[in-house]
Amino acid sequence: MLKKILVMLFIVILVIVISIVSLIVFVDPNNFRGYISQTVKDKTGYELTIEGDLRWHIWPQVSILTDSVKLSDTGAKKPLITADNMRLDVELMPLFSKNLAIKNVFIKSAIINITDESKGENAKNSTKAITNSSPQQPTTTEDKNEDQKNPSNWKFSLNKFEIADSTVAFQHDRDLINFRNINLLLEKNNEKNLSLVFNGNINKNQQDLFYSLNANIDLSQFPEKAVIDLKKLDYTYNSIANRGNELKGSATGLINYQNSPMQLNSQNLAFSINDNSFTSNINVRFDNKPNVNFQLNANKLDLTPFLQTSEKSTKNTPVQQTSPVVSNVSKINNELSVLNTFDGKAKINIKEIKANKIILNNMNVDVVNQDGIATLKDLSFNFANGQIAATGIANGKQKTPQVKLNTKVNNINLNSFFTQMNMAYDLDGVFNASGVLETNTLSTAKLLQNVKGNANITITNARLNNINIQNIIESAAAKYGNGNINPENQKKYTEFHKITAGAFINQGDIQLNTLNANSETLDVIDGSGKVGMVNHDLDVNLNIKILGGWNSKSDTIAKLQKVTIPLRIYGQFSKLHYQLDIAKILSDVFSDKLQKRLDKLRDKLENNDSKNEDKNNDKSKNKHKALDILGELLKK
Template sequence: MKKILYILLGLILLVVIGIGALVTFVNPNQFKPLLTEQVKKITGRDLVINGDISWRFFPTLGLSVGETEFRNPVGFAEPNLVQFKQADLSISVLPLLSHQLDIGEMRLEGAHVFVQTLKNGTTNLDGLTDKKAITDKTATEKTVTTKNDNDLSAKKEHWKVAVAGIELVDASAEVRNDQTQMVTQLNNVNFTLDSFQPQTWTKATFDVKGKMNAITFTAQGSTDLNLAADYKNIQLKALSAQMTMKDGNTEIKHAQLGLDQFTVGKLSNVTFAVNGQVPDLSFDTHGTTKVKLSEDHNTVTIQGLKVTNDLAGKALPHPTMNLIVNADATYDIAQKLALVSQIMINADGTKVSGSGSYLAAAIPDIRFALSSDKIDLDSWLPAKKASTTVANNATVIPAKDISAVATVADPSTQQPDLSALKNINLAGMIAIKQLKVANADIANVKVVTSIKQGIATINRFEANLYDGKITGSAAVDVNSALPSYHLKNTISNVSILPLLQAVANNKLLAGKANITTDLSGHGLSEADIRHNIAGSVKVNVSDGAVYGVNISDLLRNAKAKLKGQADTSSGDTVKKTDFSALTTTLVLGKGIASTNNFQLASPLLAINGEGHTNLVNEGIDLTINTKIVASGKGLDDIKGIAIPIHVGGNWQKPKYNLNIKDLFKNNAELESKAKKEINRGLEKLFGDKAKDDNIKNAADKLLKGLFN
């Protein structure tokens, strides 16, 4: 027993003497030239160790290295790629004999990393290794491997690694990209990892502050982790992380992520919450989901995602809103492809469901198919302010003054920002059973749309509209200074009165409408559309009526006045003119919509006309010629005579007037009859004095003013 004790004491003494000899005769600073020489040889860069290298004895034998710098090549903004103030590392010696690497506490203080990409694409990470040395080393390893594989007696020993702890104190980093003008800075980075070895649970914590251009952020958190024996997989549990972010008026006041556990190939329960604000909008978002990473580390699966958003602010159509999103999705990491197998969105009772995909690329590619039972689009648009336009006081602009249209009104000149269309590819389909837009009720809406290379296209649009159908297509190209557009559609057998009443609160026209539209232009502000829109609109309305005027009643009154009779109209007379067909082609351009082939046919009347309406100030200047084509109704005397009626005013309050001068122009017979009726009236009024020269001269002046 004493012999064994003596042997142990001898071994201890031998170790103490060895350590003493190591400290006495081996100065670690003498390795500085060797280290710098080898680093220079391998990387071509300078390693500068300004501080001392000293021995450590507790808790295990190791080294401490003082201030050290690893240089950048010339031409970069900072001199060093990596630098640190102090690094400590210790290793237990005896376990090395058993292929076990026991590392004491690793501590790195004041470390800083600087990575820069120059405008020409060169980075300070380029050329860090000697390719020839790597090639030679790889060839040697292959030779050794081949030899060992052929030696059946060779046994592979796997090293076991254990770390007493890792501590990163007050570290920082900066990543600068001169090509994208992006600068990311990490400051006050602290990281700790408790005693660590494979297949053993340990705890990690982190704390970091940073800045990305104008964005500032903080993040901190902790988790328990367990590294697999082969170092290829890791398990997590009790993950908790918090973050804040601020960028001008945009702020994330608090964001939190929680994870119960993570194991490759198994579903994990995730919770998250974030609240903050952007200009004119505050948000409070929270949700849950299940997440799984496939065993090949390539596919992320998301099941049962539920996100609830409580929103408030002036940017919303409502003062407050509740938005709920449910979805299932997968993400292929290699292909950068996200597939959403199903998504359901509920925004204040408006529900939309569907599926889609997202391919991450320089220009992202999106595909989708969405459907909804009912959408009231008007409820999502800003409320219209009371109109203060000049429409109600609009002055009709004569045809000769059309060039002055642009100075009459001042519609909005603000262009919508559609620049995002240049940075996305999209294709999809939308189906809506009931849609309300501009107060019009539309059913069975189907839209096929796409966006590519800055051109947004509605390839196909179809819907049921007030007993009829509408089909069409449209495109907007934003690749020029002012976006251009082209619209084509066909309206078939639509009941026009309820449509006009819903859209414009206008009850002037009824009937079945068939309308073909082909319009184009440039500029999408209200002013640009009114001034620059061009094309044609072909209108055919059958079995209808024009409300607000009874033309036959108007003609009977005119006839009675010519004969000196009382007004024959009745207060109960309905102010409308029925017709069997109304056709016209509107030609749009230079702020004017004009027609020269307006025709209206009815059992009583035949009407044709021409004129224009001003798209800027909404004035009307239209002359229609009316002929009586039916007998009876007290109008036989003027049957077959073209009677001109002028339509003026504006879109909201049109005015109808009988043009007496044009009525008698080129109608000698009617003029003769009217003169006889006037002379007969004068004789009744003045008797024998009607033949007096003064009275006759006054009557002649009256007749000239009437017929000329």
């Protein structure tokens, strides 16, 4: 029995050896050279050049080896793909029935150039070729061409395509991006289904992006439809700017492609950036102008790592002194010009956004873009215990960008606002405002300087810290009033029930056209000035009336309560100063009192002189009274 088994095994080995020998002897791989090149030409339109002789490789599997190969577009200056060698793993038995069944095409250390120099007629006409292609073409004209160009009637099939340790040079405009360490595996699961494994890294300007992709591609209805099932896409981003704080993430989802009308749409698309997770739906319709419908939802978005990265890169970058360049040509650039390239709409909902100390809640954005003009239907979020909402437009059709927003600010707590903004402050209260704001730039560095518009401002339960207006006036009055007035209010702040102002915002300053405030002890009848949001300073002139709070009674106090007292407050938010000319005010008060006494004396003297019938003793009495009145005035 064992002898029979050995004999059968020997016969099998002999048959295999004879088959291989027959293959090597009777089938010359160079017979496939023109057929393979022509097949690639018919299928893709690109020209495959195989240099040197094709040769068999028997172990560990039957393969055809080539020397240098090149894949070029017609009319291109440089080849699209260059590889030192290529291996075609073939199935043995189909070769005897003139079927070149390739199990795998393996290309190692290839250089792939996707640059202007590698683009030829096929690259320029690729869009037209895809649009005009029909599913019936491969089964009719192609078969005829194969019969004419391949009289031996060899058949061709490919099950697997693999690229290892290769490089892609990709040119976008003037930027050259290098895709390195590329490993690509494209394999048939069945006749109309492919699996794709793709990984590598991208280098550009000391920035590295590592990626790994795994997906299934359903081509059962191609070219009319195709479905990409993105199983997983992992990535890691590093750069010299964010060294030690890399960005990581992944993505999964289903992407559907449709040819007529041409569109892409996603299902269950989810992705993450570090600890931030998002769900999204994207629908892109490729009409004459692309139409994009975008939805994004997230529970949390933490921008702090990105901001820290930006701050580090700014600190570590040396400032280079360069001579100024003078140009007579003024550059006009609309940062919103991209709005002209597509139409669409977007809805964004993020429950919480963090940026250092700043926390925004319930961020909602609803915007529609049509013919280069984006209409902002809703922009709203909660901030500092209040809410900010806006509607408006962004115009990308003009020479310069124009953004116009109708803005409402409700119940912002100023203490929380300044704390989150990391700004020194001396003003507390609940802030409300409404107005129309405009800007002609989107640059964060220039935004405050370029915002302008009118606003109506109201601050309730306001407190001006580190300055007590009433105490300033009382102390000044006591100093110039010979001690007749004792300051009562020793608090280190000024309180107002309400502050209202009409303002014009321009070049980073809030110009206060009108300013009114009231409290139990003083009123601000009218005021004006400016608040600098860029320089964090203010310069305000107030006209104040003291209503109460005096702890003593005198003619001076009574007079001060009737006059309007001018007060100037100025300086940095963190160190405010004041200016008050109380001496002039008191001088005006006293000169007014003296004038009234002199008027009374003049009246009395005139009355006495008119009475000629009075006796001489009466005249002497009147003189004594006049002297008494003058004496009292001098004492005052």
